[in-house]
Amino acid sequence: MLNRYPLWKYLLILAVAILGFIYAAPNLYPPDDAVQISGSSSGMTVDGEVLSKIESALDNAGISYFAAEQDGASAQLRFNDGEAQLQGKRVIADALGNDYVVALNQAPTTPDWLVAMGGAPMKLGLDLRGGVHFLLEVDTDSAISKRQETSADEMKDKLRDARIRYNSVEVENTVIVAEFRETELRDAAISELRSDYPQMLFNTDLPGDDDELVFHAELSEAAVREIEQYALNQNLTTLRKRVNELGVSEPIVQSQGRNRIIVQLPGVQDTAEAKRVIGKTANLEFRLEAAPDALVAAKEQFDYQGYPAWLERKVILTGDHVANASTTLDPETNTPQVNITLDSLGGTKMNHATRSNIGRRMAVLFIEYKTRMNTETSAEGEPVEVPEQYTESKVISLATIQSALGVQFRITGLNAPGEASELALMLRSGALAAPMYFVEERTIGPSLGAENIQLGVQSVQWGMALVLLFMIVYYRLFGVFANIALGVNVLVLVAVMSILGATLTLPGIAGIVLTVGMAVDANVLIFARIREELKAGASPHTAISAGYDRAFTTILDANLTTLIVAVILYAIGSGPVKGFAVTLSIGILTSMFTAIMGTRALVNLVYGRRKNLKKLWI
Template sequence: MLNRYPLWKNLLIIFVLLIGALYAAPNLYPEDHAVQISGTRDIYQVDQPLLDSVTAALDREGIAYKSTELDNNNGLIRVSDGEAQLKAKKVISSVLGDNYVVALNLAPTTPDWLTSVGAGPMKLGLDLRGGVHFLMEVDMIQAVSQRLDVYVSEIKTKFRQEKLRYRSVDHRDDGSLAVKFADSESRDKAAVLLRKDYVEFLIDSIDDDSGNYLTITLTEQTIRSIEDYAIKQNLTTLRNRVNELGVAEPLVQRQGRNRIVVQLPGVQDAVAAKRIIGKTANLEFRLEAKTDANRALTETYEFRSEPGRSATIEKDIIITGASVANAQASFDENGQPQVNITLDSKGGQLMSRTTSNAVKRRMAVLFVEHKSRTLFETVDGVQVEKRVPYVEKKIISLATIQSVLGSQFRITGLDGAGESSELALLLRAGALAAPIYFVEERTVGPSLGAENIELGVTSVQIGFALVLMFMAVVYRVFGLLANIALCVNLVLLVAVMSLLSATLTLPGIAGIVLTVGMAVDANVLIFARIKEELKNGLPPQSAINSGFERAFTTILDANITTLLAAVILFAMGTGPVKGFAITLSVGILTSMFTAILVTRALVNLTYGGRQLKTLSI
């Protein structure tokens, strides 16, 4: 019988509609404006007495609040609206001082029965919800210095292989290297060797009273190449760290020659984000010095978890964190935190080669951090803020090598599970090619997006209403059925966006408006084909069947081309462009489902299996 779906297809459509309604429902529960409180360090606890002191201050200022919550050393105070939120933040910040981070937040109100099945509202982007904005600067001087350190190690190895008599290889203040030789003959042989193997060097020979020297300077092109690599590597590492944080639709992009912009929508705990993203942490693996070792070839460092205790280790580095291919935090047999390390092939070879001659010796793992401290100096009677970078190295593990180590081993001696998880995250994400410093840090409040959300919702409503009116007037009963399918399409679109944890931005709202307009295209094609078949003399039931079947190929072709454009936008774009592409792609898929299956099911329910003389179309 024409225009009748089998029972299983009707049940499938009903099932999809119910699931869509379930996962779209959390968006009906608006989030509460709230203020989040967290300690800048673990020693600053957020507890009930602290919340009581905060609420007392709010009461004194006449600022009403809905409720207070404590969760994992974080406090949350819900208020009525954005204006009260901003006032509450100002009061709380003045009460708590610099030891606590007070951030704007949007607290969910989704019922427990929905969250229990994994349903949640759509996430909002930085332009709608707020979040964290960082402007970071890459230390290019340090990037070049680090590359020079690699060259120093390579040069020393070459000189030893060629049995050239050199005395020292030192950094100079102008960024060049000075190599001192025992005699001019060795110096000249070295110059020939280096000019042959290192085209990136400018090499000059110097003879003076202090000895025979070669000065090695990097070319401008090489320096620029090092700087570009540092930026690109840091971009990759930062993106990896952001992905580890689980932030949806982040923005990580280069700005100018040596700066990087990072935007994290929905992140309100700026301290936690800053600690993970901005930490220039690395590892160095070195052998403990022998008691009779030349003191000029050793260094002494304190233990990170035991101030006052120190050890002397060799200057030569076996490998660094750059050789780590994977790192996972876990616990040993005694319940102590550890990090399981997997090295890449080159790192595994270097570790195996070194430890094969060092069994029963101890190997130190140094935790290396590039930090900066703010100093104030007086210039012409005015205090000027100055950022001074420095490197902090401390031992986190000093263990005896029981057997030859390969590509897999573990690091112990860590200060708690939190440190092991953080270290594993940083190593997985990759080492930064050069230190980065925070130039600007802003927490963008959700109140900034209130007007944008209101205007966006209004635009969707107006567009939706105009489409509904057009379809009802032009296609009458068929238009009303298409309007029902269009409403279903919007519900499914919201449900899929929520399930995918996609982030809604202003361009995403534009994608929804566009989808509303495009969603009826398929129905227009189908209805136009039905009208044409009726004019050609086909009976109504045959015209309906022919209209849906013959329009299908055209609908498929049109939507596939648009979907391809959306996929390209997603692949090539970043941030808001990706948001638009996701919304458009999901809208195309849901509109095809509703236009072809849901509309057909409604038409079948209305006209299927009946003797018809005319159609209201």
């Protein structure tokens, strides 16, 4: 017979439909609004004492929650609604202070049996469910000062090589100020340095008694803009790498203005971890331990394991020269260590600094830029929270230089494997060209508004209903076949997106609607072809076979060209455009399966065994 499928095809279609239902089912269980608490560093834990403190603070504030979960490293409290979640987050943050990271989260409610099978709901994009929003400010002035300090050190070396004596070369408010004993030495220094620093403006027309002995060197406006742009781009690259390490789907990391960066993380499962890793706006500096007789102005004091450590102000190199970093255990002490690989320039600088200082100690200084909230009184007399930026610096390693170092060496003296892993992540993802501070942290709701989203969903539902009704009225029983296949198509599409962990956005919903239209279009082509065959005098069985076979080429060509466009959109697009492309690509493949093979299976089941078939309900 023409219109019969072998058993394996029916079993395949049935298996696809069942798996589609199973893996689409988690989307029926919306997540709970939750607050997650974890330590500000990996070594900290959230124990019963901390949880009791949290519960007491919430009770005193009259905020209720219905579940609390704790695993030692973190804790999570579930609230009845978003308003209680926001209030609870503020109360918990006030109670715990800066030692813990308190972040908003979405706690899954998927049944255990679905989770055991690998089921998980689709992640919703920022325009549908919202997510975590961070606004960070790049301290570009610090980047300019760092560049000037480097240039000042280079100028000293060049003047010494040229045998031009100077009294001092210092940086004051991003301006290099050099003082000499004689005017001739000053002019000779400017002539020596001007060609090496074309972006520097040398100024000798200065007010004061000793202006003839001093020159100021400041960066031109073009050079300042170049440094600011470099700092912003480098920090953007670093943040994107860190976000990728978190495994967040379709994040938004983009610049805003000259010195701000927006980070938006849709559908994250662990916002506390995200805030900790992104918030670790830190850098490394490698410095030599200062000699006992060094001038006070040439050294700085830090703490190392409870003892004062005096380091030279001059920096050998910073973390931006690190090409790779990984964690291992020190075979001698069985303590965590970080293996570092420098780039070629960093290796050269490290070699030059260490080969002439064998026997001295070199420190690794970890500099972390943080933000804390201070309560101040506004002009109206109301208490307001004002962010304050501050810096924490600590020596994490102080070891004796045994031999000249090159591009590879290791950092020891770390307290815990988690601390070593975080440090390796910071180094591996790239150093910051300038410090960054959190200016704003909030959760964002649907960008189009809840009402607009509801209206959009309703319009989709009405459109689907009209399409289903049209297919039944116009194509009768074959329209029912098409509608069943259409339902399975949407089911399988949602299941595949859930399995892949794709993020659904409003453009993604548009992709689903377009997929539905394309699936119906394929059935219309097939059914129209069957009608033509019947009008031409073909028997019902022949018409069915010819309709599917001859329409297949047209359907394949149309879907293939659309798939190519979707792939191009994914390759060159970003954010919502990628979401639309992913949904459309998956939808094309699923609709091809259900519109051709699915409806053919239903037709074969109804008509395939009827030998004396006289009429089709089409």
